[in-house]
Amino acid sequence: MRTRTIDISGTPICELGFGAAGIGNLYRPMESAMALDVVADAWRQGVRYFDTAPHYGAGLSERRLGLALQELPREAQLLSTKVGRVLEPLPSNVPVDGEGFVQAAPFARRYDYSYDGVMRSFEDSLQRLGVGRIDILLMHDIGRLTHGDQHELQFRTAMDSGYRAMAELREQGLVKAIGLGVNEWQVCDEAMNHGDFDCFMVANCFTLLENSITDTFTERCRHERVSLIVAAPFNSGVLAKGSVGAGHYFYGDVPAEVIERVKVLEAVCGQYDIPLAAAAIQYPLRYDCVKSVVIGMTKGVRIRQNIDWYALPIPSEFWQALVDKGCIGAFPGA
Template structure:
């Protein structure tokens, strides 16, 4: 599988990454055996980038991923996790349903973007993952989309302490790259004024359906040697299932204007005999500042299918024909 270089650090990352939210039992329980098979399949097909977070199953995804990766050559694994939530044990639970995760670990999540909160979260993640260092550490879900009116308080925590903690961890060599992992790119733009970041992971907002990030921010990232990871290229489902399957859009029901845009995209795909899913995966990779596409995967069949879509040949004429559709207002 092709790799790209994170500009500021020189770290090498595969163009396709394995997202582990499903390993934390997102929406439904997933057997550990399925997750292990999926991780091994991904590695066998060349995927070396694996992402996780304490939020996913309240630590469950980190524990599962750490065990599954333990016997794979560490030198060929690029591992990222996140900070911003500290987990506290719930002594009254054995397994817990919360925040869209079912039968998850018995911990409560607390948002904490302070210096001490970041340091504790990082140390806890090292233990759950069974590693001594992380290739990329991302501040998770900072921004108004998650916190609404409380975001000003949390962002101030990050500016006054959280960003400093992440910078120190990078200086100590226990983290190679630092950045944000968010669902809104504009908070990344704001954060760039307060610290030197290596990479931003942007979910659901660098896709065929949602791409205003390309108007100015991709140029700014390129000029400042900040790399991007485009997560959730299917916009939580609709670009995987298509207009007839009516998958979710941003984790909810797709509005009519989005459905109509998907239909228009499908028309161009049919004209050029290109899979909608392949176009969705490969779209952001057309931008040099994008280093990897991160997709959630929970079984080996889905892994193989995603790799096939990533490898599908798409002619340049297709992208030229598609441009007026995806960039129209």
């Protein structure tokens, strides 16, 4: 597994990361033993970067990931988790709202981007993961897509208060790098005007289907040495399963318009005998500011398949064909 370096912090990171939402029972339940096995399988196959969040299964993902990694060398691991939601225990007579996670732990999620909320969330994550530090700490789901009309208020709290907590944790050496973990790159662009961030994790918005991020923002990141971690390169599934399988798109059903665009991508892939999923994984890594691509992994065979797709040689002519079709923008220096 090749590695790159998060520029400002100097933190090495492998180019393919383990997204731990699946072991938090995203969309379907998973037995704990299977969750531990799939993490061990990823480790055996060379994956060293693992990303989780309190939101994933209301703490379930962090607990399982911590157990799976506890006897593996900590110095070889790169861990990221997130702040911005505080988990509060539910009374026994209150049903659990899994928010897409099946059989989630009995906790309610409450958004809290304040200094105290970030510190509490961080300390709780340390305990669930069973570690004394976090390598990358990301402020989770700040932005208009999540908060709508409340965005301005939440953003102000995050930048004035929560950011201060994250910066202190970095100064104390309890985290190596700080950033945002979001589904919209525009809020990262906005946040760069308010704080010194090492990296951003952008999900669902640096893909073969959604790539306006390359219009201006990737160049700003390159110029200011801010690194990107790209999550959900399959747009929640559709770019892995294709136009027939459909899967999910932005965690929901796939619109007909998106299916038609996937068919255009599939046609170009067919001309060059390139699996669509391989192109989806490798596309963000063609940008120097991108340091890792994080993929949800729930089965050993899928891990092996993802690694094979990641390693598959893809000719430059293929990427130019996608540019010519208007699927993606021209690469820097082209």
